[in-house]
Amino acid sequence: MAFKIYTKTGDGGATSLIGGTKVPKNDIRIETYGTVDELNSWIGLVSDQLNHDSLQIELKEIQDRLFTIGSSLATDASKDSKMKLPDLHQSDIEFLEKRIDEMTALLPPMKSFILPGGHQTVSSIHITRCVCRRAERLAVNMQQNELHVDQKIIQYLNRLSDYLFTLARYAALKLGAKEIPWKPRLNS
Numbered sequence: 001m002a003f004k005i006y007t008k009t010g011d012g013g014a015t016s017l018i019g020g021t022k023v024p025k026n027d028i029r030i031e032t033y034g035t036v037d038e039l040n041s042w043i044g045l046v047s048d049q050l051n052h053d054s055l056q057i058e059l060k061e062i063q064d065r066l067f068t069i070g071s072s073l074a075t076d077a078s079k080d081s082k083m084k085l086p087d088l089h090q091s092d093i094e095f096l097e098k099r100i101d102e103m104t105a106l107l108p109p110m111k112s113f114i115l116p117g118g119h120q121t122v123s124s125i126h127i128t129r130c131v132c133r134r135a136e137r138l139a140v141n142m143q144q145n146e147l148h149v150d151q152k153i154i155q156y157l158n159r160l161s162d163y164l165f166t167l168a169r170y171a172a173l174k175l176g177a178k179e180i181p182w183k184p185r186l187n188s
Contacts, residue, residue, distance in 0.1 A: 018085070019076035029147060032138040033073040039135050040066040042128035049121040050171060058099065062160065065092050069153050073139070077148035088152045096159040103170040112181040114169070119177035122168050129164035132157055 009015075014022045015030060040063050047059040068086040075085065116126035136157035143149040172179055 018071065018074050021076040028138065028142050028145060029073060032135065032142055033070045035131065035135040035138055036066055036070045036073065039128065039131045040070075042124070042131055046121070046124050046128055046167075049124055052174075055167075061095075062163075065156065069156065072150055072153060073142070088150065088156055090152065093152065093155050093159050096156070096163045100159075100163050100166045103166045107166075107169050107173060110169075112183070115180040115182050116168070117180050118172055119175050121175060122172045122177055125164055125168035125171055129161050129168065132161040132164055136161065 010025065013025050015025050016022055043059050043063055043066070047056045047063075050056065050059075065088060068088055071085050072088070117123055136154060139149050139154050139157060143154065169179065171177075
């Protein structure tokens with residue numbers, strides 16, 4: 001028999017973490033891994049918009065890491081899960097740093113803050129970056145509320161938002177879109 005997508009077990013407003021613990025659907029853990037899932041969807045859209053083979057491969061790897069992060073956040077660390085879950089490695093963070101450095105080397109120096117915009121793809125990347133920052137804030141909130149969050153998750157999300165900012169600038173360069181410098185209005 002085929003696997004059904006609906007189970008009806010969440011109809012009362014609760015869901016289960018990996019390990020079986022039931023929590024309300026507005027639990028900080030659910031908010032956090034739900035935001036990581038949203039981030040993953042935005043990265044899929046960005047990948048489709050960029051239509052660039054090597055970047056699509058790179059973004060697919062990032063999506064895989066986000067599934068790893070989501071599974072970690074969805075696990076009740078106080079329970080012994082029988083599932084073997086993937087894990088995040090320091091090399092995943094280092095990969096983002098390397099790519100940030102490589103793209104930055106090709107970009108003109110930043111002389112001001114940059115407003116999101118200039119091209120639909122660039123704007124999509126900036127929205128993705130903002131969702132990433134929200135996921136990071138939620139993960140920090142979990143940690144501050146003494147819920148288990150691997151420190152590498154917070155580091156990865158922090159570095160990923162930097163990567164996405166750099167990717168937005170790099171995409172603008174490749175697409176021939178002008179960056180929009182922020183010119184603050186200063187009252188006399």
